[in-house]
Amino acid sequence: MGFVIGRGARAALVAVGALSLAGFVGPRPECIAPSAPGGGWDFTCRTVGRLLHELKLADQPVQVTNMPGATGAVAFANVTSRRAADNNLIVATSTVGLTQIAQRRYPGEADQVRWLGMLGADTGVVLVRPDSRFKTLADFLNAVKENPESVVTGGSSSVGGYDHLRMLQLTQKAGLSPADMKRIRWVYYDGGGPAVTQLLGEHVEVVVTDLGEIAGFVEAGQVRVLGVMSEARLGGAFASIPTAREQGFDVVGLNWRGFYTGGKVSDADYNTMVEKLHQLYESDGWKEAARRSGLQPTWKGGPEFATFVNGMIEDLRGLSRDIGIIQ
Numbered sequence: 001m002g003f004v005i006g007r008g009a010r011a012a013l014v015a016v017g018a019l020s021l022a023g024f025v026g027p028r029p030e031c032i033a034p035s036a037p038g039g040g041w042d043f044t045c046r047t048v049g050r051l052l053h054e055l056k057l058a059d060q061p062v063q064v065t066n067m068p069g070a071t072g073a074v075a076f077a078n079v080t081s082r083r084a085a086d087n088n089l090i091v092a093t094s095t096v097g098l099t100q101i102a103q104r105r106y107p108g109e110a111d112q113v114r115w116l117g118m119l120g121a122d123t124g125v126v127l128v129r130p131d132s133r134f135k136t137l138a139d140f141l142n143a144v145k146e147n148p149e150s151v152v153t154g155g156s157s158s159v160g161g162y163d164h165l166r167m168l169q170l171t172q173k174a175g176l177s178p179a180d181m182k183r184i185r186w187v188y189y190d191g192g193g194p195a196v197t198q199l200l201g202e203h204v205e206v207v208v209t210d211l212g213e214i215a216g217f218v219e220a221g222q223v224r225v226l227g228v229m230s231e232a233r234l235g236g237a238f239a240s241i242p243t244a245r246e247q248g249f250d251v252v253g254l255n256w257r258g259f260y261t262g263g264k265v266s267d268a269d270y271n272t273m274v275e276k277l278h279q280l281y282e283s284d285g286w287k288e289a290a291r292r293s294g295l296q297p298t299w300k301g302g303p304e305f306a307t308f309v310n311g312m313i314e315d316l317r318g319l320s321r322d323i324g325i326i327q
Helices: 007-015 040-054 070-082 095-102 137-146 162-173 178-183 192-200 211-219 267-281 284-292 302-322
Strands: 030-033 063-066 089-094 113-128 152-155 185-188 206-210 224-228 254-262 296-301
Touching: 030 040, 030 070, 040 063, 040 089, 040 254, 040 267, 040 284, 070 089, 070 095, 070 113, 070 254, 089 095, 095 162, 095 254, 095 302, 113 137, 113 162, 113 192, 113 211, 113 267, 113 284, 113 302, 137 162, 137 224, 152 162, 152 192, 162 178, 162 185, 162 206, 162 302, 192 206, 192 211, 206 211, 211 224, 254 267, 254 296, 267 284, 267 296, 267 302, 284 296, 296 302
Parallel strands: 030 063, 030 089, 152 185, 152 206
Antiparallel strands: 089 254, 113 206, 113 224, 113 254, 113 296
8 A cells, every 4th residue: 555755746746736735635634633632642633733724734723533542443443444535634643553553452454544654753762870780782682681580671661562662672683582582571660750760769770761751861961871772863962872773783763653544545635645744844843843842853754654664563563472462
């Protein structure tokens, strides 16, 4: 599923801009946030919806519909069964939702919807105390490889959640077997902040979580980052922190925010949605809103994003199967 947006297609979209600018795609644009008001998906819908209207990419205000339930599964079921051809609907999603699909907790597979784009991401980090015996990511992974039970690790997801899985992806790259990965001690905390508090209290030795939530601890020197799980080094205050990749462990652990739409939306409408989301991404308004919420502005759109999603599902599903989360 997908329709390549090449240079010719982009030019065509610009040429027919007068037709598409009458609304996001139709006259009553809507964004479904698969959560209660106040969460990350709600923020994504409301911020993007506001900017679509402010930037005149939608001539009507974007209606935000909160549809909580089963970590996005209720919204996914609604769209795939009732609104698959709705060309004026976008749905907020993220790495959390994709993990649920990978672990078959949604009523369907990724190919039942069309993946529009990723606009921002929070970056996974591996944290230790400043006086930790681990000076590099390899120090930590070698210790776990030698004795998987020797290091207490933790983060802001339960066993099988994304923090846990991206830590296991690192150990997988270090050569641990599935049996040894199951032996690693993992403690779940309700957020990155509480996890860091327990790290500082020496209840855990290593924390894997998102940088955005705990950036203040890093900037204050209260914790040390062994590696960031980004495609390239971050900028600003974090530019000196090496990536996992450059240390020999090819893992990208982004907690991204993005959108999908119904699986029967036409190629023309799909391309228009992708193009407008990309225009929004390029705006100063989005860059400012993203950074204010702890996200790094990050774009993948259209077929490139769909390929990324499918690859991520394949990786997370295989790892979840290896450690017994799914059969």
